[in-house]
Amino acid sequence: MNQPYRVSGKRNIPLALGLGLxxxxxxxxxxxxxxxxxxxxxxxxxxxxVGALAADRTLGSAGGVIVSVTVLLSIMGSINGFILTAPRISFAMAQDGLMFEKLAYVNPRFKTISFGIRAQVL
Incomplete structure (x- = not known):
């Protein structure tokens, strides 16, 4: 089995979690x-x-706008990450029999977990 993303899980996962935290x-x-x-x-x-007010106070009115836009982009990125990762959790749980069997469906044409992704988006 070719697993290009898994180099050293025992080392990398705790390191990534610790550094990220x-x-x-x-x-x-x-x-x-x-x-x-x-x-x-x-x-x-x-x-x-609060962040926009502090930026407005230190950087002027443009600072408040910049912080507000940055926070908005961060929220959008978080939602995007959640939509992309959460269906895979449901998929793994469905494969183990812990969730609805339909969430383990893999589209034969595109090889994606299309039902799980659609369920997550809704």
Whole structure:
């Protein structure tokens, strides 16, 4: 069986999970420290978009727009990633008999899990 993506799962998966968690945690903590440095507690409590307000305060009105667009693109990327990965989880569970058998259907022409993808999108 040719598996080009699996080089060393025992090493790479824990490494990727650990590094990913460390990077995201660091970015989150640094962003929050920046918010507290630029804004008061009452401003943070009252703001709907804290990141945009902090960027607006430090970079001007263009900064708020840039942060808002960046957050929007990040959300769209997360939704895209979820739509692409979640059907594969359902597929694996259906193969193991833990989900509906139909979710394990593979389209014979395109070799995709078309039913699972459509079910996830809906």
């Amino acid at each position: 460390a990077i995201i945690t660091t970015v989150y903590v640094l962003a929050n420290l920046a918010y507290f440095r630029v804004l008061t507690l009452s401003e943070i409590a009252d703001a709907e978009r």
